Amino acid sequence: MANSRYEYVKSFEAHDALLPSTWIVIRIDGCHFHRFSDVHEFEKPNDENALKLMNSCALAMFEQFPDIVFAYGVSDEYSFVLKKSSKFYERRSRKSCIDGEVWQFKSHSPLPETHGSVNLSRVMQDVENGHINNQYNTCFWMLVDSGKSKREAQDILKGTQTSEKNELLYEKFGINYNMIPAIFRKGSCIYREMVDEIVKYNEAGTPIRRPRKKVVLDHCDIIGPEFWNEHPTILLDK
Structure with missing residues (x-):
């Protein structure tokens, strides 16, 4: 539409920016997932291969979008937390969706639905619901x-x-x-962790290190304070 006679349509778009300095949570949910899992004969209640596929896609999201600081996945859902200072799509709520081409699971299922939120507790709610639903x-x-x-x-x-x-x-x-x-009971979480990386050795054979952020995939309890106390840099917004 850009540079065309239809570009005037943009003037009718509503200004729907999310509140500044707030977390943005984008949740991607499978579409018609029950039918899809039946067609492909997924193991019930959990199919490990499908979960690993979703995790690999979520890891790719971290590589594509540096504004993502945390992600949580359970069942056919993944929630992505963007840092508070993010300017992603100018913080427009109707534009705050993740590029479908990166979400590789679409090549194996119908396109997932996406929507934005500014409530970090959405991820916590997913954790609790994930445990309850998986046990049931x-x-x-x-x-x-x-x-x-x-x-x-x-x-x-x-x-x-x-x-x-x-x-x-x-x-x-x-x-x-x-x-x-x-992975079944607690779901999957992805975050960046500061590590010391060996870049080279000096003449004496001593390793020379430099700090860098490493993307980590884990399956652990993130509801209580213990996880966040152990990983205080996740939500530093840097």
Whole structure:
């Protein structure tokens, strides 16, 4: 449209800039993911290969967009936190979407939906929901695999608490939920961590180091203060 007779249309665009000096959280969510996972026969409740594919795409996002300081992924969702000083797309809420070409998962599924937010708690909410949903789904699919119908499995799990689901898994299927791989229980988080990199050795053989930021993929608890106390540079906005 640029430099064309239709360029006047831009004058009708609303000024929808997000608040300055606030975190921007962009959430990418799978479109029709249940159908997609059925068609490709994903393992239930978690398909490790699909999760690893999403993680590799998210790592590529970090390389493409330096304003991203943190990301959290669970199930078919990924949330990306942009630093408070980011000028990404001039902080326009309707433009705050990640380039679909970088989100490589689109070549394996329908294009994901994206939207912007300025609430950092969105990521925390995803963490909590991810744990609750994964525990429920683990119980649900174990019951279905054992011969229960989906409706029967839903009725059995209706109103159950965390401890009751853990007990069901252990007593009926011998599964200790806390021993399930962390990538399933806790999701995936990506951030940059300062490390000392060896750049060369001097004549005496002593390594000469320089600090640099390394992109890290981890599966850990980020709800409590422990993680953030151990990684204080993530949200320094530098």
